[in-house]
Amino acid sequence: MDLSQYDSSQLQQIKKDIDKELKRRRKQDVKEAQKELKNIADRFGLTVQDLVAGVAPKATKATGNVRFRHPNDPSKGWSGRGRKPAWVKDWEEAGRSLEDLRVD
Numbered sequence: 001m002d003l004s005q006y007d008s009s010q011l012q013q014i015k016k017d018i019d020k021e022l023k024r025r026r027k028q029d030v031k032e033a034q035k036e037l038k039n040i041a042d043r044f045g046l047t048v049q050d051l052v053a054g055v056a057p058k059a060t061k062a063t064g065n066v067r068f069r070h071p072n073d074p075s076k077g078w079s080g081r082g083r084k085p086a087w088v089k090d091w092e093e094a095g096r097s098l099e100d101l102r103v104d
Contacts, residue, residue, distance in 0.1 A: 045072060068101040077103075 003011060034048075041048050066077035070087050078085050078101075084092075092098060 067103060068098065069103045071101065 003014075006014065037048050037051055041051055065079060067080040068078045068088065070076035073087075076085065076087055078088055088098065088101070091101060
């Protein structure tokens with residue numbers, strides 16, 4: 001593109017128009033990328049934060065080895081010692097077996 005035919009004010013207007021269009025496209029690209037990330041996260045049963053963190057889920061604070069793990073949230077685990085976490089209680093109250101959560 002030959003810009004030598006334009007005067008300074010015309011070039012300034014072109015620059016403003018380009019900046020405006022770039023900003024609009026950037027917003028559009030961000031929305032599309034967010035939608036794609038959400039779709040990928042949903043497909044794998046994750047959150048978008050799981051994808052962008054780029055690290056494995058945090059280890060549980062259990063003092064022993066994790067013997068039971070939440071089926072939908074691998075960051076939640078329980079050693080089988082101490083009080084049962086709320087998610088384990090909810091699991092059992094729903095009529096499910098604790099053995100279904102066993103990982104060892």
